[in-house]
Amino acid sequence: MIITVSYAKDEAFKEAQAEPVHENESHIDDNSITDQPVAKQTEITKVVSDLDQNSTVKEQVAIINFIDVDNDGNSITSSGILNGKPGESINDLYSTENPLKIIARAGYHVVFNNFDKKGTVQRFNDNALMPPVFTIGVSKKAKSTDALDKDATKKD
Structure with a gap:
């Protein structure tokens, strides 16, 4: 200024x-x-x-959505809007552990999860127009990406 x-x-x-x-x-x-x-x-x-x-460092937002891949990607639940400063860890603010336990009790399993990547800390960005949105796809029918990978290696 x-x-x-x-x-x-x-x-x-x-x-x-x-x-x-x-x-x-x-x-x-x-x-x-x-x-x-x-x-x-x-x-x-x-x-x-x-x-x-x-x-002027403004808080940024992030969202983690849980969707049902068997039902055209309809939302099952969401983290809601998470707020933090650019560069701060989203993982320290929110854990998918409890929602995934509840979803598993309902008979779902994870098909894909782009939030919980091993060795990766998800962080708030500094772009208010494009906040990080993570999606976790769950299903009662479809195989997980890990199961698909195992099936592919069995055929080789």
Whole structure:
């Protein structure tokens, strides 16, 4: 964020004449808003800019959907909207363990799961227009991708 200050004298706006200022040189005249050296002004502008960037870090969202692949991908349940800062771990905020246990008791098994990947920590991104959406497909009929892989290796 850059702060712009206008200086008015005698209740009429006067536009300051731009004069070159060398680093570490003070610039003082009737229309001056500061008598700080240019290097100090640059430092203050950088600090204000850094503060503005840090204060505008907005929370992002992520969603984990559980769908029934036997029923045209209809939703069984969802994590709901999860909120976090860019780069924060979604795995620390939400676990699929309990929903998957309940779904398994209902006779479903996992066909695919793009959230719980071994060795992968899912994180919030910094794109509010395209939040991470994870899908876990479950079925009472279809084989899981692991079972399909095992069947394929048996035939070889």
